[in-house]
Amino acid sequence: MKQDRAVRTRRAILEAAAVVFEDRGYDAAKLTDIVSLAKVTKGALYFHFESKEHLAQAVIEAQVSMHAPLAPQEFKAQEFVDVGMVFSHRLRYDVLMRGSARLTLEHNGRELDRAAPYLGWIDLHTALMAEAKERGELHPYVDPSAAARLVVGAFAGLNVMSQTLGLDLDREVSALYASVMPGLVVPAVAERLDTAPGRGARALHDADEACRCDGSAAQPPAPREPVAAAPAH
Numbered sequence: 269m270k271q272d273r274a275v276r277t278r279r280a281i282l283e284a285a286a287v288v289f290e291d292r293g294y295d296a297a298k299l300t301d302i303v304s305l306a307k308v309t310k311g312a313l314y315f316h317f318e319s320k321e322h323l324a325q326a327v328i329e330a331q332v333s334m335h336a337p338l339a340p341q342e343f344k345a346q347e348f349v350d351v352g353m354v355f356s357h358r359l360r361y362d363v364l365m366r367g368s369a370r371l372t373l374e375h376n377g378r379e380l381d382r383a384a385p386y387l388g389w390i391d392l393h394t395a396l397m398a399e400a401k402e403r404g405e406l407h408p409y410v411d412p413s414a415a416a417r418l419v420v421g422a423f424a425g426l427n428v429m430s431q432t433l434g435l436d437l438d439r440e441v442s443a444l445y446a447s448v449m450p451g452l453v454v455p456a457v458a459e460r461l462d463t464a465p466g467r468g469a470r471a472l473h474d475a476d477e478a479c480r481c482d483g484s485a486a487q488p489p490a491p492r493e494p495v496a497a498a499p500a501h
Contacts, residue, residue, distance in 0.1 A: 398412040
């Protein structure tokens with residue numbers, strides 16, 4: 269079908285652009301190189317994207333818009349952890365995520381809107397933290413929005429530092445959650461969270477298994493009693 273072909277072409281262009289942007293940065297990237305790598309015509313590229321700026325913006329926004337649906341967990345706090353751990357895992361092998369991260373963190377191309385992915389991640393994390401608070405998983409004093417900004421900002425900093433120092437981002441992010449989550453969630457939840465390295469791969473495996481079991485999308489677990497909140501500090 270024409271529509272399916274158009275979707276595949278757009279994806280091929282985005283992935284080729286991500287490779288070129290990751291390798292060369294925004295300013296040095298050339299549309300001719302992207303067209304050549306994607307094996308499409310320049311007309312096809314301009315059909316989907318008006319300019320290099322629009323293409324780069326689509327790559328930037330892909331890191332949130334193409335966030336993979338994950339299997340619901342017993343605790344919303346685990347889903348909060350899984351979002352970051354899965355993104356860390358995807359940065360290892362997903363060229364689109366790596367290109368998007370490069371464009372988000374670099375300073376060239378000042379016309380690009382780099383706030384979009386930060387705001388998208390903050391909104392997603394805030395929603396999960398708000399649900400966790402409603403279910404009694406968080407300490408009473410925790411502000412879901414502040415917790416979301418803290419983790420998103422720390423993740424971005426760890427990503428830059430890991431690239432600069434040649435560190436394993438997955439292990440760094442694991443250490444972040446292991447350190448931060450006990451200050452956000454009640455002990456009964458904290459002791460049952462999986463924040464160990466490799467959690468991102470395990471979470472994606474869980475999502476795949478859930479989809480295979482029901483033939484569609486993962487379904488939420490049965491309702492459970494809220495966790496008893498810890499006294500305010």
